[in-house]
Amino acid sequence: MTPNTFLARLDTYSRANDPEGMLAFAEQHLLEVMPTLSASEMRQINSLGEWAAMVVSMREATAHTTNHVAEPTLRS
Amino acid sequence: MLYFSRMQVRFYLGVGEPDAITSTWVHESIHARQPFGSDHEYSTWTGYEEGMTEGLTHRLLISQGVTQVDVSFPFYVTAYEEIARMLGIDVVTLWRGLWRHQSGSVRASFISIVNLTLIQSRRDILTMRQRERLQLATDTLFSTHHRNDRPDRRAIADLLKRVVQ
Numbered sequence: 001m002t003p004n005t006f007l008a009r010l011d012t013y014s015r016a017n018d019p020e021g022m023l024a025f026a027e028q029h030l031l032e033v034m035p036t037l038s039a040s041e042m043r044q045i046n047s048l049g050e051w052a053a054m055v056v057s058m059r060e061a062t063a064h065t066t067n068h069v070a071e072p073t074l075r076s
Numbered sequence: 077m078l079y080f081s082r083m084q085v086r087f088y089l090g091v092g093e094p095d096a097i098t099s100t101w102v103h104e105s106i107h108a109r110q111p112f113g114s115d116h117e118y119s120t121w122t123g124y125e126e127g128m129t130e131g132l133t134h135r136l137l138i139s140q141g142v143t144q145v146d147v148s149f150p151f152y153v154t155a156y157e158e159i160a161r162m163l164g165i166d167v168v169t170l171w172r173g174l175w176r177h178q179s180g181s182v183r184a185s186f187i188s189i190v191n192l193t194l195i196q197s198r199r200d201i202l203t204m205r206q207r208e209r210l211q212l213a214t215d216t217l218f219s220t221h222h223r224n225d226r227p228d229r230r231a232i233a234d235l236l237k238r239v240v241q
Contacts, residue, residue: 042091044224051119062112
């Protein structure tokens with residue numbers, strides 16, 4: 001896989017608002033493309049990956065907060 | 077808690093850009109200033125958060141003598157600089173005001189922080205119409221789709237002028 005193909009796939013996941021899919025794809029293929037990446041391409045990957053990691057973290061944080069709020073209701 | 081990817085650390089050391097690691101550290105620390113808010117704002121208009129975060133990161137690094145690090149999200153940083161220029165306010169003051177809000181709530185507080193910064197700069201606050209127009213323009217500029225775009229400073233300034241003034 002070329003860096004361009006890799007970046008295009010990440011972008012597709014981003015446009016589909018699928019951060020989990022993007023992270024899973026990146027984890028599977030990043031090692032394969034890394035030896036051929038330039039610093040500029042790595043920065044683009046970081047930008048896309050950061051978006052995905054942040055969205056996933058925020059969703060997890062929201063779910064965690066919701067659980068805390070929901071807990072007393074479940075007990076009552 | 078911040079996690080560093082060993083793979084990326086090796087990569088940046090391998091390509092001779094160790095300062096990129098410091099930059100990432102500062103950038104991610106700014107994101108972690110408070111518990112995260114909702115993902116909706118960040119996933120749709122990521123530029124409000126990333127532009128402010130990277131703008132502050134870059135200014136901080138420059139103040140410490142680190143000048144060779146490329147700016148991540150240059151489109152968003154340039155957009156902030158042009159917004160501040162158009163309004164006659166200091167962009168770092170604007171970023172510092174926004175920094176007080178958690179990741180995921182920066183857009184929600186943007187207009188009130190702009191007005192606060194205007195007051196601190198002894199300038200008139202925005203009218204209701206200007207607020208609506210500015211939010212419209214910044215929603216366009218800070219859309220997630222511009223994440224990897226190269227900035228055209230003049231085009232950004234023209235858009236702001238056309239929409240807001």
